[in-house]
Amino acid sequence: AQSVTQLDSQVPVFEEAPVELRCNYSSSVSVYLFWYVQYPNQGLQLLLKYLSGSTLVKGINGFEAEFNKSQTSFHLRKPSVHISDTAEYFCAVSSDQDDKIIFGKGTRLHILP
Amino acid sequence: DTAVSQTPKYLVTQMGNDKSIKCEQNLGHDTMYWYKQDSKKFLKIMFSYNNKELIINETVPNRFSPKSPDKAHLNLHINSLELGDSAVYFCASSRTGGNQPQHFGDGTRLSIL
Numbered sequence: 514a515q516s517v518t519q520l521d522s523q524v525p526v527f528e529e530a531p532v533e534l535r536c537n538y539s540s541s542v543s544v545y546l547f548w549y550v551q552y553p554n555q556g557l558q559l560l561l562k563y564l565s566g567s568t569l570v571k572g573i574n575g576f577e578a579e580f581n582k583s584q585t586s587f588h589l590r591k592p593s594v595h596i597s598d599t600a601e602y603f604c605a606v607s608s609d610q611d612d613k614i615i616f617g618k619g620t621r622l623h624i625l626p
Numbered sequence: 627d628t629a630v631s632q633t634p635k636y637l638v639t640q641m642g643n644d645k646s647i648k649c650e651q652n653l654g655h656d657t658m659y660w661y662k663q664d665s666k667k668f669l670k671i672m673f674s675y676n677n678k679e680l681i682i683n684e685t686v687p688n689r690f691s692p693k694s695p696d697k698a699h700l701n702l703h704i705n706s707l708e709l710g711d712s713a714v715y716f717c718a719s720s721r722t723g724g725n726q727p728q729h730f731g732d733g734t735r736l737s738i739l
Contacts, residue, residue: 545725551667556630556716556730564725601667607724612681613659614728616669 515540515606519617526594527625534589534620536578536604546587547605547614548578557603563587574598599624629653632717632731639707640739646703647734649717657681658700659728660692661716669716675700676722704736712738 520535538544545564549557561572568580578589587604604617630651639645651658659682660672673692674682680692689705700717714735718728 547727554732556718556732557669557728558730559727562725562727603669609724611724612674612676613671614724619667619669621667 517617519620523621525623529593531592536587538606542608545607548589549603551601596624630731638737644705648701651719655719656722659718663714
């Protein structure tokens with residue numbers, strides 16, 4: 514069975530400061546990892562995904578994430594946040610052995626002016 | 627060009643009523659899903675269909691019945707609505723395979739009076 518842990522339920526950050534949203538996963542098989550963003554009153558949108566290959570993955574809106582197999586982590590980073598980045602961020606894991614994606618509980622990114 | 631569209635966007639009704647939510651995707655995907663998101667933003671999968679066949683049925687009350695007339699549509703019918711059914715329901719679709727990201731609709735906010 515797979516699981517995902519997002520260690521922070523809320524992260525407040527000043528505008529133009531860097532941010533890291535943490536995600537750890539647990540799985541006995543090879544995994545695929547995703548980050549999704551949910552803006553207020555909208556559905557989830559894919560930010561980026563790790564399938565294989567390079568462990569540093571770049572996504573939309575200046576976000577990137579690094580897959581670390583030894584630490585079973587897939588933390589999301591952005592060097593300088595903007596007020597428009599205010600949203601809920603979900604880490605998710607899946608594999609070829611399962612038909613579904615497992616989502617974390619989400620991290621609310623709160624940008625301070 | 628809406629990829630995954632759900633109707634209605636808002637649904638306000640009384641306990642005991644029966645209601646339906648419709649979902650359509652124009653992405654040519656084989657797999658469709660229904661998720662429930664509670665007030666704490668926790669996302670829980672309810673059902674998944676692949677080419678009109680049910681492949682995931684999580685522990686959801688029998689009052690919830692999905693119907694897939696074709697692979698582009700997955701509707702959700704709910705009988706005898708209860709207060710605890712109040713939530714945002716999301717439809718999603720993807721190509722088949724654990725490495726395929728999901729595309730989400732904008733959600734249906736169900737409020738039970």
